[in-house]
Amino acid sequence: MRLSRKRPTLAAALALTAAALGVLVAPPAQAAVQSGSLVVTGDPGDPITGGQSYSFATAAGNGFNVWGTANHLTVQVFDQATGTWTLDLSAPVGQPLAVGTYTGATQNTYESPLPGIALSGNDRICDGGAQTGSFTVTDISWGPHGYLERFDATFEQRCAYYEGSARGEVHIVNPPAPPVLAVDVQVATSGTVDGATGEATVHGTVTCTAPATVYLQGEITQVQNRLLAQGALRAEAACTPGEPVAWTASSPSFSSTQFRRGDVEVAANASSYDTTYNVFVSDADTVAVRLRKL
Secondary structure, three states: OOOEEEOOEOHHHHHHHHHHOOOOOOOOOOOOOOEEEEEEEEOOOOOOOOOOEEEEEHHHOOEEEEEEOOOEEEEEEEEOOOEEEEEEEEOOOOOOOOOEEEEEEEOOOOOOOOOEEEEEEOOEOOHHHOEEEEEEEEEEEEOHHHOEEEEEEEEEEEEOOOOOOEEEEEEEEOOOOOOOOOEEEEEOOEEEEOOOOOOEEEEEEEEEOOOEEEEEEEEEEEEEOOEEEEEEEEEEEEEOOOOOEEEEEEEOOOOOOOOOOEEEEEEEEEEEEEOOOOEEEEEEEEEEEEEEEO
């Protein structure tokens, strides 16, 4: 009979929860924006545009980057002639950025009770970073861990102490979010012990939803007449989706009591790194294992 206590570690789930609450998390290693455009026009008195109009698009060879959380989004555009343009938009603190109109936006784009807006470009920013404005989000769709799938918005910004405003619109389309990496570890209920050295050997399998190197660590514990034998579980597996991948770990006891034939408790933790979303994922299994002599 298999006695197992699965203890999935919620690293991925916690990251999703943090994003949902607007907590800043590391941006995913997201592929370059598939399709993006940014159009900015300004009044003669606007210091960012100087009254000129600018249009950028991936189709025209401009580079686009996007990152953020459910509360805050940054769009960055690279243009050879005019340099880097950056647009930051945020909802009030504790609220997700959603479809709708946000008025009374200020330069505070992080943890503010008011919406935030910050447009810079042409190597220019508002003096002292002081600006006000508004924006309207017409479409927004997030995948896991801050992966932006779609974003459409219009905006208007006025730098303090200036008469003119800058206004524009931004459109972002990315491929559907890639799957999130998940791993699962299973410990087999049988193992072996070397009668001469007292070394215990246990084994099991790992499965994964994407190719990944899975690292296993844990403990092997046996109680003999109130004496404790304890060893370390260390293993590594090159996991590929589909079939379970086998792993094996051997360890002597680190105490004066050696492992013997009989029952041990094996606690195994499997962890890996999701390079798409820049998060660690893991799973754990604790099992009663019967050791037999080699």
